[in-house]
Amino acid sequence: MRWTLILLALAGCTKDAAPWPAIGAEVPALAGVTQDGARFAWAPRPTLVFFGYTFCPDVCPLTLLTVKRAIEGLPEAQRDGVDVVFVTVDPERDTKERLAEYLVAFGRVRGVVPNDIEALKSAFAIAVEYEGETVNHTSVVFLLDREGRLAARFSHGAPPDEMRAGLSEVLP
Amino acid sequence: MSAVLLCLALLGAPDGTLEIADAVLRIPPGGTGSGALYLTVKNRGPEDRLLAASTKAARHTMLHETVIEGDVAKMVHAKSWPVPAEGTLVLAPGKKHVMLMGMSGTKPGDEVVVVLRFERAGERRVVVRARSIAE
Numbered sequence: 001m002r003w004t005l006i007l008l009a010l011a012g013c014t015k016d017a018a019p020w021p022a023i024g025a026e027v028p029a030l031a032g033v034t035q036d037g038a039r040f041a042w043a044p045r046p047t048l049v050f051f052g053y054t055f056c057p058d059v060c061p062l063t064l065l066t067v068k069r070a071i072e073g074l075p076e077a078q079r080d081g082v083d084v085v086f087v088t089v090d091p092e093r094d095t096k097e098r099l100a101e102y103l104v105a106f107g108r109v110r111g112v113v114p115n116d117i118e119a120l121k122s123a124f125a126i127a128v129e130y131e132g133e134t135v136n137h138t139s140v141v142f143l144l145d146r147e148g149r150l151a152a153r154f155s156h157g158a159p160p161d162e163m164r165a166g167l168s169e170v171l172p
Numbered sequence: 173m174s175a176v177l178l179c180l181a182l183l184g185a186p187d188g189t190l191e192i193a194d195a196v197l198r199i200p201p202g203g204t205g206s207g208a209l210y211l212t213v214k215n216r217g218p219e220d221r222l223l224a225a226s227t228k229a230a231r232h233t234m235l236h237e238t239v240i241e242g243d244v245a246k247m248v249h250a251k252s253w254p255v256p257a258e259g260t261l262v263l264a265p266g267k268k269h270v271m272l273m274g275m276s277g278t279k280p281g282d283e284v285v286v287v288l289r290f291e292r293a294g295e296r297r298v299v300v301r302a303r304s305i306a307e
Contacts, residue, residue: 057200057205058208058236058265104201105201127244133273134271136247137244139240139243153243156240
């Protein structure tokens with residue numbers, strides 16, 4: 001019993017005190033396929049993550065444009081060190097083929113079609129509500145550091161400069 | 173003079189009361205999916221209302237306003253928007269916009285005709301050049 005308690009305490013020391021989406025929390029696993037048909041895995045480099053859908057005419061393209069501009073403003077040597085991940089919350093309409101066609105306009109973005117939308121909502125604590133042809137969804141851009149820990153959250157409307165400053169903190 | 177003004181009032185808003193400016197149509201990459209129309213309506217007359225927009229470039233259009241509640245982006249459907257007397261109605265990215273659903277075949281650079289329907293001023297035709305949503 002005593003050993004069990006000690007082991008539990010040690011486990012507690014090595015795990016995050018707060019779950020996702022607290023700053024410092026480890027990014028949850030994400031099961032899905034990319035627009036190339038590959039199984040998705042987080043890359044070991046700073047990553048900007050956004051949840052949206054391609055039929056979104058306003059918030060999603062504006063956000064992807066902001067992300068694109070944030071990265072374009074980095075020194076050239078740093079740009080390739082950033083991963084951008086767009087996870088669709090509308091997997092019924094957003095096939096990997098559609099993601100490929102859509103995302104090419106926003107630079108080097110990895111699109112992900114999640115395997116299970118309910119599991120995605122639960123793991124990432126995001127809101128996804130379907131209303132006719134539109135989807136209400138969490139509009140935060142999450143920044144992961146190289147170890148896959150949450151470094152910053154950017155609310156909708158955050159300017160490219162703010163994202164770039166956040167990226168500079170986690171880039172080598 | 174007053175009789176002329178009365179006649180004009182009975183016929184509805186005279187031409188030139190509303191001016192449509194800064195129209196921008198953003199279309200999705202690949203040309204299929206949803207687009208957004210932004211513009212400004214300047215009103216030099218009494219209050220009016222924008223009731224609807226229609227275009228052959230889309231299967232369906234709706235007046236939408238992006239609202240951020242907490243960290244959740246919501247599209248609020250509006251039946252109409254007021255155009256204040258001697259004021260402006262602004263449709264802008266991240267705010268009010270006309271959502272164009274079921275777009276197909278429109279390419280960046282194409283001229284698209286959109287008909288705006290106002291309560292007082294009636295229909296106004298706007299020609300806007302499409303640009304990519306990623307610009």
